[in-house]
Amino acid sequence: MRELRHAAGLTMEQLAEASGVSARAISDMERGHSRAPQTRTLAALARGLGLEPEQLGELEGEARQQRSQAGGRPRLCELPRAISDFVGRADELDRMRRHALAGLGPAPVAVVHGQPGLGKTALAVRLADQLRDRYPGGLLYLDMRGTDAEPVATGDALLRLLRALEVGSRRIAETDDERSSQLRAVLRDRRCLLVLDNAGSEAQVRPLLPSEGESLAVVTSRRVLGGLEGVERIALTPLAPHESAALLRAIAVQAADPRAAAEVEAVARYCGHLPLALRIAGTRLATRPAWTVEHLVTRLADADRRLANLSTGDIGVATAFALSHAQLGKPARELFRRLAHVPGVDFAATLASVLTGAHLDDAPDGLDELVDLGLLQPSGPDRYRFHDLIRLFAGERLRNEEPPGTRAATAKRMSDWLLTTAIVAGRWFEPGYGSLPDGWTGLVAPAGEEEADAWLQAERANWLGALRSASRGGQYQLVVDVAEAMHWYSDKYVRSGYWYEVYGLSRAAAAQLPDRRQEVTHVNYFSWAATHCRGRPDEGAEIALDAHRVAVELGDVKEQAWALRYAGDAWRHAGDDERGLAACREALRLFDVAGDHDGYVQAQLGVARGISNLGRYHEAITECFAVLEQIELRPVAARPALSARVCAHTIATEALAESGRWAEALGEAELALPFAAEYGYAGYLGELHLTIGRARMALGRRDEARPSLRIAVELLIEKRYRGRSELAQRSLAELG
Structure with a gap:
């Protein structure tokens, strides 16, 4: 090496700059301290020296002879075998490549972190393989065994890395601090890529990281390692569905059959798009040619056995x-x-x-x-x-x-807490409540409707799950109490299908209790949910008539009125406006008899809607203004009053628009917007913005119309609003 360098007229520093191999490493080779340089190091030196292929071959021969004389000394810290069917992670690889090439500040360090099974090691090895040519000083890998009972000691890790970097045993320092300094010095002078896999803590890897120079360290860990400063953090997530399918197809020939696409998607879902689980599932298919993908889907569908089925050989998801x-x-x-x-x-x-x-x-x-x-x-x-x-x-x-007893007690404590809190939150919207109970000391204490709504929406899946559990466990009165507390709150999310389940459970629970008046109330609620939440008006009408029959038997005039109100809604939604109008008129009379003022204005709205649907717009407008007057005259509770006010304005604006009274329609809609925003129901807001947009177009204010029509399109996205959404889109198209 010394002879070749002298022949080229280069100093050590000049050869180091030309080859990317540090001057220290060149000095070690020339003095015999590095007796078996790696092939890629020799290739880099050959390029720096301008050697012919024959001369490079001679150098490699000398290196092989030295290795043989040294007894075949094994290479230390070699990278694991790369995965040939690696899939995805393009963005993460790109981020790490850009970080490695930034060239500013301290030596780059990337921390790849995430839950078990995400393929952190595979990603680090993939990056190292892609950047092999950029790091002629060596690609080094060390498993830190951070999840073991006894992780690799920092001192041992330093010793292994220094030996892998061909620092002679007699030159390796005695203490960990000195070894750390020594490692940083070597990495500063060489261009190396260091993979520290499965790190357990910041303290374990911090002494191993380069401080200056062009070396790159990639640390993988299940932990975030937030104590490491100035690093690029790459948080891995499960694969995208198409990447999961691609990985399964790459591993198993059965999955590559286009006819099995649906089953491949099901396997990916059962694996949670976790690379480790996908690789195990694919391997099980690949090693069992007689299996079909459908056979694997059947096995993974059993949740109790899924983890057991996601294991093969000495690896398993549960083990990870x-x-x-x-x-x-x-x-x-x-x-x-x-x-x-x-x-x-x-x-x-x-x-x-x-x-x-x-x-x-x-x-x-x-x-x-x-x-x-x-x-x-x-x-x-x-x-x-x-x-x-x-x-x-x-x-x-x-x-x-x-033990089973402890599990049951814990589950019930959680369920009872969820449902009790749901009742307290729901009652903020109920007439007669609207505040926290006196002395309430629960963990959640909503200070108003906004906080109550936020909790009910955030925890919806949890309190719904608790409601199912209470129903199965025979806590019938608790189920009914939860549903009752949601009565007026449910109007805010009237198109949400889960109310059909809520009131289906409460109807069934009420049927198990002795109070038949309570039962007929919840049958009525279930009718409302069938019509409005599930879009099944025929079912809603049938349920309402059943409720009416029982209410007549009980002599309960109020529930008779509600049954007719819900039946009227159902018939109107089914297209029978005349029958729906007649039912609402009778409900209006019965509500007045029963003294149910909240119900009275709701029935009057049903009358207004029915008249409008029949094309009698002037009468409908008059009826809507009568509703607004009744809200002021009668002691209507706050939430029902807000609901009625928004609905009355909305029906009136539509009737005015259909009558061509655009200026009045615009004024009425703009007046109603703040009430609709307070109520929070997207349907009303969408209808009002549609009317505002159409009215502004008709009045020649075309530039002002466009924003309202766009909002209407966004809000009226559900299938049940298709006609109104199409009208908004046509109006936008007319604006060009």
Whole structure:
């Protein structure tokens, strides 16, 4: 090497600059301290020296002879075998390449983190393989065993890396601090790529990171390693559905059959798009030629056996999760398994506190520990969620580690808390309530309708799951109480299909209780849900008539009136406006007899809507103004009054528009907008913006019409609004 360098007329520093190999490494080779340089290092030196291929061959021969004389000394810290069917992660690879090439400040460090099974190691190895030519000083890999009971000690890691970098044993420093400085010096002078895989903590890897120079360190960990500063963090997530399907097709020939596309998508869903699970599923197919993809779908469909089926050879999804689970402290383990009780997709820290009995202030600590180990994912501010497979693993731990009695008691405590809180939140919208109960000390204390609504929507899947559980458990009065508390709140989300389930459960629960008046009330609610929430007016009318029959038997005039009101709505939605109008007129009379003022204005709105649908717009407008007058004259409760006011204005604006009274329609719609915004129902807002847009067009204010019509298109997106949405789109098209 010395002879070749002298022949080329180069100093060590000049050869280092030309080749990318550090002057220190060249000096070690020339002095015999590095007796078996790697092939890629020799190739870089040959380029720097301008050698012919024959001369490079001689150098490689000398290196092979030295290795043979040294007894075939194995290479240290070699990269693992790369995956030939690597799929996806293009954005993550691009980010790390750009970080490596930035060339500013300290040596670049990337931290790839995420839950078990996301393919962090595969990604790091893929990057190293792609950047092989940029790092002639070597590609080094070290498994830090951060999930083991005894991770690799920092001192041992330093020793292995220094030896892999061909620092002679007699030259390696004695203390960890000195070795760390020595490693940084070597990495500063060489251009190396260092993969520190499966790191357990910041303290374990910090002494191994380069400080200056062009070397790159890629750290993978299940933890975020938030204590490392100045690093590029790459948070991995599950693969996209099309990437999952591509990975399965790359592994198993059965999955590559286009006719199996639907079954491949099902396998990907059952695997939660987790690369480890997908690779195991694909391998099970590939090693069982007689299996079809449908056969695998059937096996994975069994949730109780899914984790068992996602294992092959010495690898398994549950095994990967167990390594993280083993690092949890006792309180965090209890929290982890009890979170399997949560019925919804995500949850807040308050629910974690309920499950463990811990103080609310302490709950985030346990949740952060689970997040840090990749067993839980953040899901927005103060919300968390499981990956589907980790949820199954938590369920297994729950069944294995807690007796049935404890599990049942915990589940009931969670369910009762969810439903009690749902009642308190729902009653903010109910006549006669509208505030927290005296002395309320619950973990959630909504201070008004806005906070109550936010909680009910955020925890909807959870309180719905608790409602199902209470129904199965025979807590019939609790089910009825929850549904009753949602009566006026449900109007805000009238098109949401889940009310059909809520009031189906409450009707069934009420039928098990002795109070038949309560039962007929919830039959009526169920009729409303069938018509308005599920779009089944024929079913809604049939249910309402059944409620009317029972109400007549009981002599309950109020519920007779509500039954006719709901039947009228159902017939109108089914296209029988005359029958619907007649039912609403009779309901109006009965509400007046019963003294139900809230119901009275609702029935009067039904009359107005029915008249308008029959094309009698002048009468409809008069009826709407009569509703607004009755709201002021009668003691109508706040929420029903707001609902009636918005609906009356909306019907009136539509009737005015259909009559061609555009200036009046515009004024009425603009007057109604603040009420509709306060009420919060998208349908009313969409209708009003549509009328405003059309009125402005008709009045020659075309530039002002466009924003309102666009809002109308956005708000009227549901299928049931298709006619109104198409009208808004046609109007926009006319504007050009």
